[in-house]
Amino acid sequence: MRLLLPFIFLLFFVQCKQQENTTQEQNNTIRVAVFDGHGGAQTCIWETVAALKLDPEMSVRTITTADNANNVLDSIDAIVIPGGGGSRQFLNLSALNQQRIKDFVAAGGGAVGICAGAYLFSNTPDYACMQLNGAHAIDIEHDNHGHGISKFTLTNEGKKIFPELANRDTLYVMYYEGPVLV
Numbered sequence: 001m002r003l004l005l006p007f008i009f010l011l012f013f014v015q016c017k018q019q020e021n022t023t024q025e026q027n028n029t030i031r032v033a034v035f036d037g038h039g040g041a042q043t044c045i046w047e048t049v050a051a052l053k054l055d056p057e058m059s060v061r062t063i064t065t066a067d068n069a070n071n072v073l074d075s076i077d078a079i080v081i082p083g084g085g086g087s088r089q090f091l092n093l094s095a096l097n098q099q100r101i102k103d104f105v106a107a108g109g110g111a112v113g114i115c116a117g118a119y120l121f122s123n124t125p126d127y128a129c130m131q132l133n134g135a136h137a138i139d140i141e142h143d144n145h146g147h148g149i150s151k152f153t154l155t156n157e158g159k160k161i162f163p164e165l166a167n168r169d170t171l172y173v174m175y176y177e178g179p180v181l182v
Contacts, residue, residue: 029059031076036062039088039116040081048082048114068097078110081117083178089120090128098130105132115178122181135181147176 034048052060063072105111113121121132159166
């Protein structure tokens, strides 16, 4: 029994250390939620989750309108609303859940809108949007803007946000029917 007691203590100590390290790792990750609600295109949701999971510093999960209503925003750092149908996503979220997202952003939470999500966060007149970011879409009646690889450069502010890309003169992104925002 005397020989077994030190072994049990060592096992307990190792377990506690492993839990402490796991907690530290979780505290250093960016907790991101991808909205998976009515109106979201499943392919866009899957691709967004897969792209975010490429970054080992991000912990990614999907959330629904019900999760939002149950205060999931209190446990994340950023929300991403991917492509699909912005007006359907708008209706699915409801005014109360939209306000929760606005309060989350006002308190410092991150929000990224991709394609329909960008429309949803915009301030586009006569469009179902949350009026969250000050941008407005132009030419929404001719929404089919095409698709392809778009070339862009980062502003100085963009270089601060994405320091890993700051030394690149030209960057490329896949564009597929998304909004043109001003």
